[in-house]
Amino acid sequence: MSTTTLLTPPTSSTPTHTLTLSQLAPTIASAASSSTLPYPLSLLSTSETQEKWLTLENLLLATLRTGDNTTAYLCLETLRDRFGAENERVTALRGLYAEAMASDQSELDDVMTHYEEILKEDPATFSIRKRRAALLKSMGKTAAAVDAVVNLLDTSPTDAEAWAEVGELYARAGMWEQSIFAWEEVVLLLPNAWNVQAKLGEVLFAASRGREEGGEGVRVLAESMRRFGRSVELCDGYLRGFYGLKVTTTKLMDALPTAKNSRMEPGELSLPTLQSVTKLNEIATAKLAEIIRRSSSGEKDWDGYNAAEVAAARTLLAEGVPQITR
Numbered sequence: 001m002s003t004t005t006l007l008t009p010p011t012s013s014t015p016t017h018t019l020t021l022s023q024l025a026p027t028i029a030s031a032a033s034s035s036t037l038p039y040p041l042s043l044l045s046t047s048e049t050q051e052k053w054l055t056l057e058n059l060l061l062a063t064l065r066t067g068d069n070t071t072a073y074l075c076l077e078t079l080r081d082r083f084g085a086e087n088e089r090v091t092a093l094r095g096l097y098a099e100a101m102a103s104d105q106s107e108l109d110d111v112m113t114h115y116e117e118i119l120k121e122d123p124a125t126f127s128i129r130k131r132r133a134a135l136l137k138s139m140g141k142t143a144a145a146v147d148a149v150v151n152l153l154d155t156s157p158t159d160a161e162a163w164a165e166v167g168e169l170y171a172r173a174g175m176w177e178q179s180i181f182a183w184e185e186v187v188l189l190l191p192n193a194w195n196v197q198a199k200l201g202e203v204l205f206a207a208s209r210g211r212e213e214g215g216e217g218v219r220v221l222a223e224s225m226r227r228f229g230r231s232v233e234l235c236d237g238y239l240r241g242f243y244g245l246k247v248t249t250t251k252l253m254d255a256l257p258t259a260k261n262s263r264m265e266p267g268e269l270s271l272p273t274l275q276s277v278t279k280l281n282e283i284a285t286a287k288l289a290e291i292i293r294r295s296s297s298g299e300k301d302w303d304g305y306n307a308a309e310v311a312a313a314r315t316l317l318a319e320g321v322p323q324i325t326r
Helices: 015-034 050-066 069-083 088-101 105-121 126-138 142-155 160-172 176-189 194-211 215-234 239-258 274-296 307-319
Strands: none
Touching: 050 069, 050 088, 069 088, 088 105, 088 126, 105 126, 126 142, 126 160, 142 160, 160 176, 160 194, 176 194, 194 215, 194 239, 215 239, 215 274, 239 274, 239 307, 274 307
């Protein structure tokens, strides 16, 4: 497995890739732990590299996902020995490990209590504040999780990860306006992130479904289309972007001819023309068909697509093909 793969966070990988990474973890983690010297003597070692510790952290996350708790603990202890138990990042990883090991609600409550004790001593420990919010979310306490992330943003308003998290929480609660606002903040911070543009498109699309009557719903749908369009402009092979572009343009082709005119706000874009939407629909259809064909045949540089997403794209295109009556 390449070094680049080992440096990729498993949370953004497919289950198959994460499983492969986890299977390699015991050997890599054992080798790393046996050669680790205490700081600052570790600086004299030729194996002291940033990539080494990032690899160990990713192995820790992968093994926790696959249930290899023994190797996960080995990775965690190696990181603790190197950076110390009081290191903020190590503390957060120890908390994550404790969450994964919790077998019932009372043990999760103990982890939460531990987080709160840390924050009483140092409220500026952002990694623990984020872990606390994530734990609240996993415990189903959405409102409390929102409050926790909003409080974090009051202190660090340029934290894109926190804005994305609160955007997800608002979307989970069906609070589309707030979710849109949060994801727009992420776009401002990461304007060239094609996945963020597409995510905003997804939230806008979900919001438009509750406003299908009248011009306002069509305007939100048109903005969703623009976000998906921007995502594929930034990455011309982004399947989710083309999928969203196909879905939104298909709906707009049905909605535009009967769309009611609504009052435009200052700075608001006008509705796209039916001709331009139809052209974008054709482009999205052609690109999705190409991705399906070339990825399914295993062509070089076309094999990195998620199989489930390719299957969904195939289904989407099949739905648009007129049925032949015999």
